Amino acid sequence: MAEVLFFLVAAGALAGAIGTVSVPNPFYSVLALVCHLLCLALLFLLLRAEFVAAAQVVVYAGAVMVLYMFVVAYVGGSEMPVGPQGSRSMRLGSIVFAAVLFVELAIAILGTGLKALGTEGAGIGADGVARAGDSPYGTPEQIGELLLTKFLLPFEIASFLLLIAAVGAVTLARRRGGLHDGEEQRITPLDFVRPRSTGTMAEAVGTRPNATTRERAGLTSGAASGGTTETEDR
Amino acid sequence: MAIEWYLVVSALIFSIGAGGVLTRRNPLVVLLCLELMLNAANLALIAFSRMHGNGDGQIFAVIVMVVAACEVCIGLGVIVAMYRRRLPIDVDELRELQG
Numbered sequence: 001m002a003e004v005l006f007f008l009v010a011a012g013a014l015a016g017a018i019g020t021v022s023v024p025n026p027f028y029s030v031l032a033l034v035c036h037l038l039c040l041a042l043l044f045l046l047l048r049a050e051f052v053a054a055a056q057v058v059v060y061a062g063a064v065m066v067l068y069m070f071v072v073a074y075v076g077g078s079e080m081p082v083g084p085q086g087s088r089s090m091r092l093g094s095i096v097f098a099a100v101l102f103v104e105l106a107i108a109i110l111g112t113g114l115k116a117l118g119t120e121g122a123g124i125g126a127d128g129v130a131r132a133g134d135s136p137y138g139t140p141e142q143i144g145e146l147l148l149t150k151f152l153l154p155f156e157i158a159s160f161l162l163l164i165a166a167v168g169a170v171t172l173a174r175r176r177g178g179l180h181d182g183e184e185q186r187i188t189p190l191d192f193v194r195p196r197s198t199g200t201m202a203e204a205v206g207t208r209p210n211a212t213t214r215e216r217a218g219l220t221s222g223a224a225s226g227g228t229t230e231t232e233d234r
Numbered sequence: 235m236a237i238e239w240y241l242v243v244s245a246l247i248f249s250i251g252a253g254g255v256l257t258r259r260n261p262l263v264v265l266l267c268l269e270l271m272l273n274a275a276n277l278a279l280i281a282f283s284r285m286h287g288n289g290d291g292q293i294f295a296v297i298v299m300v301v302a303a304c305e306v307c308i309g310l311g312v313i314v315a316m317y318r319r320r321l322p323i324d325v326d327e328l329r330e331l332q333g
Contacts, residue, residue, distance in 0.1 A: 014247065017270050047283075049284070049292050064269075068265075095253055098252050102248075120237070142289045147293060172314070
């Protein structure tokens with residue numbers, strides 16, 4: 001049963017990966033990657049890593065891919081030629097490079113003297129408990145215990161890295177060149193001293209600007225606000 | 235399933251991602267291919283974690299996920315900044331590092 005599931009899910013993951021690389025439209029590329037990530041989460045489940053599989057689905061296939069979707073929609077996922085400019089030889093070269101890389105990795109993996117190759121991994125027991133006293137393998141309990149005891153420093157560094165990345169992204173994607181039209185707003189001390197509208201008859205008729213007319217006229221252009229202040233003085 | 239099957243699938247996904255990084259010109263798709271490579275590394279890490287029977291490899295995979303999220307954040311910020319400055323969204327056209 002596990003073998004059948006493994007081959008089905010691995011085929012799905014590989015199909016998703018090939019689709020991500022080869023589809024011309026970035027939008028469909030993102031969708032293929034979502035399919036690939038879901039298949040990968042199933043592979044994690046087959047390896048008994050339940051917490052990482054859940055995090056993969058929620059964080060990766062959920063949040064990160066939605067971010068990608070937003071940027072693809074913003075930039076306008078224009079269809080582009082897949083290969084490098086013009087030359088077919090470059091494209092062929094990169095495919096050959098990928099094939100050579102795979103063969104090299106396969107030799108490196110299968111040629112090592114890892115003891116667990118050919119086995120199903122270390123014995124973790126039927127219910128996931130290797131030894132008495134250990135928390136079950138792959139559960140949030142075990143991950144949380146490890147993160148807060150043995151790997152506390154990497155955990156803190158990762159959180160700091162996330163903070164730096166968030167600040168950096170805001171700095172990078174921020175609008176340059178100051179404020180644009182309609183965004184300028186001056187705050188003077190008079191605004192705090194005097195109320196914007198005092199509720200008099202003149203404001204209701206319209207000869208004296210109240211809050212709404214001042215907002216409509218005063219913030220759009222300086223000339224209009226000058227005109228209304230003249231009428232206000234009269 | 236034996237562990238080496240997972241490692242071979244991971245190597246295959248990594249190679250596909252590397253080929254995609256070399257082949258594609260749209261920086262968005264290049265970032266997606268980087269995600270593929272990181273996920274292949276995650277699969278290998280979790281397979282090794284299963285091999286040893288302790289959770290250290292899973293912690294490593296979670297940290298890799300955090301780093302991948304940071305990379306996506308910065309990469310998409312750069313792409314949005316490129317779009318704002320009317321630069322071509324094409325990695326072959328962007329050869330200079332000056333602002």
